[in-house]
Structures are given as structure tokens and as C-alpha cells.
Amino acid sequence: MASAPAIRAEHITKRYGRIVALSDLSLDVASGVFGFLGPNGAGKTTAIKVLLGLTRPTSGGGAILGEGFGTKAALRRIGYLPELFRYQSWLAAREVLALHCELAGIERARWSAEIDRILAIVGLADRGASRVGTFSKGMQQRLGLGVALLGDPQVVLLDEPTSALDPVGRHDVREIIRALRERGAVVFLNSHLLTEVEQVCDSVAIVDRGKVVAQGTLADLLRTSSVRIRASGLTREGRAALARFGELDDAADGAILIRGIEMEGIPDAVASAVASGARVYAVEPQHESLEERFLRLLGQ
Ligand SMILES: Nc1ncnc2c1ncn2[C@@H]1O[C@H](COP(=O)(O)OP(=O)(O)OP(=O)(O)O)[C@@H](O)[C@H]1O
Numbered sequence: 670m671a672s673a674p675a676i677r678a679e680h681i682t683k684r685y686g687r688i689v690a691l692s693d694l695s696l697d698v699a700s701g702v703f704g705f706l707g708p709n710g711a712g713k714t715t716a717i718k719v720l721l722g723l724t725r726p727t728s729g730g731g732a733i734l735g736e737g738f739g740t741k742a743a744l745r746r747i748g749y750l751p752e753l754f755r756y757q758s759w760l761a762a763r764e765v766l767a768l769h770c771e772l773a774g775i776e777r778a779r780w781s782a783e784i785d786r787i788l789a790i791v792g793l794a795d796r797g798a799s800r801v802g803t804f805s806k807g808m809q810q811r812l813g814l815g816v817a818l819l820g821d822p823q824v825v826l827l828d829e830p831t832s833a834l835d836p837v838g839r840h841d842v843r844e845i846i847r848a849l850r851e852r853g854a855v856v857f858l859n860s861h862l863l864t865e866v867e868q869v870c871d872s873v874a875i876v877d878r879g880k881v882v883a884q885g886t887l888a889d890l891l892r893t894s895s896v897r898i899r900a901s902g903l904t905r906e907g908r909a910a911l912a913r914f915g916e917l918d919d920a921a922d923g924a925i926l927i928r929g930i931e932m933e934g935i936p937d938a939v940a941s942a943v944a945s946g947a948r949v950y951a952v953e954p955q956h957e958s959l960e961e962r963f964l965r966l967l968g969q
Pocket residue numbers: 685688689690707708709710711712713714715716752861
């Protein structure tokens with residue numbers, strides 16, 4: 670099924686008793702890095718568990734590389750880094766990887782080379798013989814990422830891959846994710862770290878209490894911005910005219926802020942202020958960061 674998207678979810682709803690962990694999630698990821706973004710408890714881990722077949726959706730369905738969730742055919746081509754995991758503390762890192770080589774069905778003759786390759790990718794080349802119990806949190810997370818990358822899977826699901834990492838580790842993981850994209854793998858990245866998502870993702874969905882509140886390419890999501898307008902003589906009618914373009918706010922210095930305005934709307938907003946009799950001294954558009962957009966969406 671060459672034409673099947675790497676990841677397809679269709680109207681997935683997952684309830685746990687009265688809690689709606691996911692509500693009508695639909696998405697298609699054909700290529701690149703997809704960021705699934707949301708606050709604690711939003712439903713991110715639930716989404717990954719459904720994609721893996723670890724939990725059944727209450728309704729809805731979908732496929733990974735054209736294969737049903739949780740089928741052997743799908744799982745063979747997926748790498749997965751769980752959110753909370755613990756490897757046997759008495760095993761050496763190489764032994765953990767060997768165990769997963771076996772689980773992944775990699776030919777025994779290739780294990781040693783594959784383990785060397787993975788240890789180098791995740792920055793543990795000199796710690797392969799160390800026992801997991803002696804690893805720091807960040808080193809364990811690197812090892813977990815290594816397990817997800819064994820055997821070059823086509824789809825990689827990462828549930829908060831950098832939560833335990835220092836800035837260098839985060840940078841390393843970004844590089845690993847970029848390398849995955851370059852070799853054509855599709856990455857599904859759960860995160861609540863907005864700058865991280867902003868730096869590596871091609872497209873994103875923002876989820877809040879189970880519901881997707883925005884979805885699209887990063888460029889789509891950041892098409893809006895805010896603009897500071899300094900004007901005098903702005904009447905009530907003038908303000909009302911401006912409020913049609915976005916959310917109004919008064920800055921401490923007396924300027925007016927319009928948040929969530931589209932770039933193309935700025936000249937019209939200024940024209941409407943002028944038409945209402947105001948005198949406009951300055952118009953300063955400001956790029957909206959993903960964080961600002963995120964907070965605005967969750968605030969609504
Ligand atoms: N096995 C379960 N039984 C009951 N409720 C669950 C179960 N798993 C998840 N939930 C609930 O579903 C909701 C979504 O949880 P989920 O773990 O998907 O959130 P998350 O976005 O991954 O959060 P975090 O950022 O904290 O990891 C929460 O309200 C959670 O309590």
C-alpha cells in the first residue's frame with residue numbers, strides 16, 4: 670500500500686469511564702515530523718497508545734502504513750519511546766538493546782553492529798557495558814530513545830523524549846529527529862515543550878482536554894500575530910472597529926494591542942482606526958511565538 674499515509678487516525682474517541690481522554694481525533698501524517706502538543710492530561714499519551722494498539726479506542730480507527738493499529742505488520746515498522754519506562758537495572762545498556770534486537774526480530778548476526786550504531790547515535794558509545802542501574806535519568810532516556818531507533822523503523826513514536834534531558838541532550842535529540850526525517854522516517858512527537866516543537870516539527874496539532882483546538886503546518890498556525898498601535902483620539906466606535914480584527918488589549922504605555930490578527934488584516938485595521946477619527950502614530954507588528962498562540966488557544 671504505497672499510497673497509505675504513514676499515520677492515519679479517523680474520528681478516534683477514547684473514554685475512561687466519564688473521562689474523555691480523546692475526542693474525535695482525526696489526522697493524516699504523510700511525512701516529516703508531527704508534533705502533538707498539549708498540557709498535562711490533554712490526551713497525548715492516550716493518542717500514542719491507540720496508535721500502537723496498546724489501548725482500544727472507544728470509537729473511530731485508523732492505520733499505520735496501511736496496517737491496523739497493533740497488528741504485527743504495523744508494529745514491525747514502528748519504533749516507540751514510552752513516557753514512563755524502566756529497564757532492568759541489572760542489565761548493561763548493550764544487553765537491553767540486544768533484548769530489543771531480539772524482540773524486533775533483527776538477525777542475530779547484525780546485533781553487535783546495530784547496537785554499536787545505536788549507542789553512537791544516542792551518545793552512549795562509551796557506556797554500553799555499564800549497567801542501567803548506574804545510569805542517570807538523562808542517560809536512561811537516551812537509552813530509551815536508542816531502543817526506539819533499533820532496526821531503522823519507518824514510523825517513530827516518541828512520548829516526551831526530552832523530559833529528562835539537559836540542554837545538550839535536548840539539542841542532541843533534535844538532531845536525531847532531524848536525521849530521522851532526512852532518511853524518510855515519519856516521527857510523531859508528543860511534547861509540551863513548545864520551543865522544541867517549534868524547532869523540529871513540520872506540522873502540529875494542539876490538543877486540550879482531549880480535543881484538538883488547532884491543527885496544521887507551523888506556518889499555518891503562526892500566520893497570525895499581534896500588532897501594537899499607538900494612536901490618539903480613539904473613540905469607542907474606533908475601538909469596536911479594531912476589535913473586529915482580533916483581541917484588544919491595552920498596553921501599559923497607552924498603546925493598543927491587537928492579538929491574533931492576520932498580517933494581511935493590519936492595513937485594514939489601521940484604516941478603520943483612521944476612518945473613525947483617530948490619529949495613528951505607530952504600527953508595530955509582532956511575530957507571535959508558538960507559546961503565545963498556544964496560551965491564547967488554551968485560554969479561549
Ligand atoms: N488507564 C487510564 N484509566 C483512566 N483514566 C486514564 C487512563 N489513562 C489516561 N487517563 C486519563 O485520560 C486523560 C489523558 O491522559 P494522557 O495520559 O493521555 O495525558 P497526556 O497528555 O499524555 O498528559 P501528560 O503531559 O501529563 O503526560 C487524563 O485525564 C487521564 O487521567
